[in-house]
Amino acid sequence: MGAAHGVCYGMVGDNLPSRADVVRLFKSRNIHAMRIYNPDPDALAALRGSGIALVLDVGGVDEVRRLAADPSFAASWVRTNVQAYYPDVFIRYVVVGNEVVPSDARHVLYPALRNVNAALSAAGLASAVKATTSARFDVVTNSFPPSSGAFADPYMIDVASFLASTGAPLLVNVYPYFAYKDNPRDISLGYATFQPGTTVRDDGNGLVYTNLFNAMVDAAYAALDKAGAPGVRLVVSESGWPSAGGFAATVENARRYNQGLIDNVKEGTPRRPGPIETYVFAMFNENSKPGDATERNFGLFYPNMEPVYPVTFPN
Secondary structure, X not given: OOOOOXXXXXXXXXXXXXXXXXXXXXXXXXXXXXXXXXXXXXXXXXXXXXXXXXXXXXXXXXXXXXHXXXXXXXXXXXXHHHHOOOOOOEEEEEEEEEOOOHHHHHHHHHHHHHHHHHHHHHOOOXXXXXXXXXXXXXXXXXXXXXXXXXXXXXXXXHHHHHHHHHOOOEEEEOOHHHHHHHOOOOOOHHHHOOOOOOOEEOOOOOOEEOOHHHHHHHHHHHHHHHOOOOOOOEEEEXXXXXXXXXXXXXXXXXXXXXXXXXXXXXXXXXXXXXXXXXXXXXXXXXXXXXXXXXXXXXXXXXXXXXXXXXXXXOO
């Protein structure tokens, strides 16, 4: 799979459509892959026979801790949530933790990954369904220029080595929106939203960047190289822009960013040309999400399934 055929389907709202309607909406909009954040039985049932590829998160950090502590629980989890549906549901990855903070990750992430991978292997599924994790971008330090990228914490080197040994990709959530919000003095809105007119040269290797997303992805690739895992592929497991609720959160900025993202990832980055498997965040505005108002306004669609703004996915 390449390019931005995927969208994250969050369910933190009290007015969202049925799981079956969501699957139909994905298909009608040429969205060929989905990420869900826990093994929701109704969503998994609705996906049967749909042909939609699935990124399946195990749930929150408490679930990751249980998976780390108990191999038999990992085996049971795989039986219940993967074997019971595969191959009717085309599960590509089991994501062991989404943005697990370093204080937790140092102790639980690697053993949880190992236990889930062992359970997938015992079920005869490890060649088809890969165990991985989804990291916050701030696991990468020194991200500018991109060639200086390195992992900020040693536990990520263990994770990268593990993924290299199993042939799994590393999933990373990449948000130029937050980078721009934190530093609008040095980062232009156009550079953050795929608009032409800005070029940035990496003096470390001479590569030239025309958008912030590519620069961030290449910083993560530089970190993998420095960690001794140059063969590990990156999957962008979340990327998006809010359309309301805060700084630079407008419908037009969100449309420009997300359409630019979809178009851009077909070509890859200066360091790694070729399609980048990418998941836009998110399918719906989710009215029950905590935090800043922007958190409730990342959706491509309103809960009534009307588009917030027009975005076109390739066939």
